[in-house]
Amino acid sequence: MQSFDLETEGLRALNKTLHAQAETTNQTVWEITNPKGSHAIAVGLDAPIEVNVKGSTGYYCAGMNKQATVHIHGSAGPGTGENMMSGKIIIEGDASQYLGATAHGGLIVVKGNASSRCGISMKGVNIVVQGNIGHMSAFMGQSGNLVVLGDAGDALGDSCYEARFFVRGAVKSLGADCEKKEMRPEHIEFLKDILAEAGMEAKPEEFTRYGSARNLYNFDVDNAGAY
């Protein structure tokens, strides 16, 4: 295992070192100490490596991630996993605003709660939150799945496209053009798999599915009030 003390070695050196890891690297496991809420830790990775961050992170940790697994042993700051393409992010604590914003792929697992705008404009990522999520989550979500074992805040899925939301607890309110949907066998199957992958125990049957009512895809003057 490779160790890296962020406090003594600095952020640029860390990200440069991690970027230098190729597909075939044999330095596959990294540990970062003293993150102390620093911004942009382990952004832009593109190698099948595992990065363990021993503490809480600031803005944009693991942003633009490809292939790598980034495991945050603490809470994560705003914009964590923004625009992720593939790979995995595991957050042991809570996640701040706009977790996984615009992310195209991969899996994000939060063991605590996620704040407002979780999965905003998601484009294919899967996000699993053990606790609750804040208001305006999955705003304009286009593709991918947001799975919440707890409750959702106001305006879930506002102006969403084809992203799917599965919530086990209560939803404070649904956003414009987001509606409750039927749980079909393929959704139960999907939840079984994603919960297993996220390492979480919950009965798929307890979830409710939400998604787009598809009324606001094209502008219609009769819907003007809903925009």
Next chain:
Amino acid sequence: MCGIVGLFLKDPTLEPRLGDMLTDMLITMTDRGPDSAGIAIYGGETKSSTKLTVQSDTPGVDFDTLENDVRKAVKGKVSMSITDTHAVLTIQSDQVAATRAYLKSNHPNVRVMSHGDSLQIYKEVGLPKDVAARFDLRSMSGTHGIGHTRMATESAVTTMGAHPFNTGPDQCLVHNGSLSNHNSLRRKLRRNGVHIETENDTEVGAAYLTWRMQNGATLGEALQSSLTDLDGFFTFVVGTKDGFGVVRDPIACKPAVMAETDQYVAFGSEYRALVNLPGIETARVWEPEPATVYFWSHDTAPTAKAA
């Protein structure tokens, strides 16, 4: 952007270190606000006396005879201590209005930054580390304090545009965000006789709270109604004689992190600002909810409470 830090001590043994801890937090928030910095610090209350923190751009001239001049003009004991561009005048509690009126007509270059039994406000243009050094913030002790680092968006980088703003006796406000209806609200408040000095949006927010409280609202009620009457982005932290309060607008784009242990309640725009506080590893850390007014108080009968 702007950065906010706040520290409310539950453990009195930490009081001598308040300035030191707040200064570290403030300097960590330099990236969020390198234009100006300010701090409001509460402590050192003496019975029946009030502190007036005043500022001058030419302290050498203006502060030279100020103590004696005020002593001649108002009743009771007057003392003054100068720190760089700021000075704290300690006067008899019933002489605040008289002192302010005297300063206004006889020392127009001396500006009142704050008044209150325990509140002092220090703020200047410059990097937070330089501002902290000018006022020797590290050496200050107290029960609680609030700091602000400014990145100006709505108005000029000046001392009077820096935060915290004094909203009433022993009350202050710092703001991260921008208010979009400050021009119309300023006109409305001015029509109601409220004095607003600058074109700064936060000063309007502060004047709004002052005006609401002058008309009978508690601080908690004033903050609650700010959620309806102020348009724009804000995370506000307000200081009161015995504690501090936090409120975020309903959209809550502007970041806020809180931490609580048996020893303190701390506020930071980012978790980074809190990382060197004692026991942070085991503290309860959370984000305050949008459109919700929070208060922490030293007093079992606080001067302010959530509406």
